[in-house]
Amino acid sequence: MAPIISIRNLTKIYANGFQALKGIDLDVEKGEILALLGPNGAGKTTMISIVCGIANPSGGTVLVDGHDVVKDFRATRAMIGLVPQELTTDQFETVWNTVSFSRGLHGKKPNPAHIEKVLRDLSLWDKKDNMLRQLSGGMKRRVLIAKALSHEPEILFLDEPTAGVDVTLRKDMWQVVEKLREAGVTIILTTHYIEEAEEIADRVGVINGGELLLVEDKSALMAKLGRKQLILELTEPLEALPRSFAGNGLALAGDGNRLVYDFDAQDEQLSIAMLLTRLGEHNIHFKDLSTQQSSLEDIFVALVGGAK
Ligand SMILES: Nc1ncnc2c1ncn2[C@@H]1O[C@H](COP(=O)(O)OP(=O)(O)O)[C@@H](O)[C@H]1O
Ligand SMILES: [Mg+2]
Incomplete structure (x- = not known):
């Protein structure tokens, strides 16, 4: 089966001349959970941003389900849910509106039943009429996840989803991830919590200084290097x-x-x-x-x- 994401010789040089990605090659199979491990500044967010179409590559290609992420932005963006690293949401909007609006942004018809399910799964249902500014940091992060799931993406990116979140949220989050995996959603998460990758991923990639040092089956990696x-x-x-x-x-x-x-x-x-x-x-x-x-x-x- 063709990979759902195919990255070839991807480079990124920022406007200030800094090269954040130095020729990344990576295939992601449909339905797998891939953890990208790397220290701060490794290039994880840069790479994800390019695949999600919110940053432009300097060189190379990225195909999502056969579509080029630059030329065919609409098709690829519709398939992808992104839980960003930074909390960026309109503080004066309600939870319900934020999440419903996000679905519309991805070109999907309204589906209140789906939005309700997402909010319930993330224990946000009783907060649906609250404004975001009334929520705790952990709750806001749940809203980001709900937004990413609002349009039923086939591919979900989680950029450091558990950095600074409490244990309950972390558990809820992994339950949601597990359900999505069962539903066949492809999941790529970045983390610098190694235990997390060890627990949840099928494959692990290690990225440092803009280079992908390796991508391996988790168990093969353990057997090879352990x-x-x-x-x-x-x-x-x-x-x-x-x-x-x-x-x-x-x-x-x-x-x-x-x-x-x-x-x-x-x-x-x-x-x-x-x-x-x-x-x-x-x-x-x-x-x-x-x-x-x-x-x-x-x-x-x-x-x-x-x-x-
Ligand atoms: N807009 C930008 N302009 C210049 N350099 C940037 C920009 N965004 C990120 N960088 C640099 O690119 C490198 C990779 O950043 P990033 O992709 O955020 O890494 P990670 O997510 O792995 O921590 C870092 O050195 C960072 O400082
Ligand atoms: Mg990052």
Whole structure:
């Protein structure tokens, strides 16, 4: 199946000469949840703005369901819902009007039943007649989500949706995302909360300094870059490792009280059974054993740190 979003050699140079995107290539499959991870200033919002047609690319192409986002703005914009990073809404408008109006802006016929459903899903129904300025920050963010869903988009962009929101809203939001996923909506979210990406995404892209460093299946990424460690708490501290263990991913830690065995998630230099047997032969005993696997966060830090 053709990807629903296809980005080729996308560049963006702002008016002041700053290059925010340096040749991005990315395909997004229909129905997937893609998390774009990257530190502040990586270019996430710039990229999203171009796909959504609210900023112009300097070079390259972006196709949404086969339509060019510049030449065929109306067709592509109609398919996309955007929850922007910044809170920008008319403070003197009511929740109901803001959300209904947003549907109209996307060229859809009024559908009060749909607007009601969206507001109910986001626990905004009892606030429908309130003016936006009367709402808390978290409620305003819910309104942004409601606006993005008002026209039943096939693709939803969430730009740092949970930055600075409370736990309840975060949970509500992920419930809404889950429902949308079940309905087949393609979701692209940016975040610098790695746990979030780890929890919710099918694929993860890492962006830094205007470059997409990688895009991988979350589990493949973990398997490829993730490292596993076996940690043995020794009965007696060791002064040094026996020489025959050198170069096998073994290290002493905790003043010689702990043996740490680093092994690749995929290819183990020395099987654990073999290691334990050999430790026994050297009269090295342990009282406790645990394993640890690197998280997406470790991988992210390693990647982004290494790219600087
Ligand atoms: N209008 C602009 N003019 C000049 N530089 C900009 C503009 N908007 C964003 N930038 C710069 O482009 C880079 C990427 O910004 P942005 O896309 O907002 O990153 P992110 O969303 O990943 O934090 C940053 O260095 C930012 O300062
Ligand atoms: Mg941003």
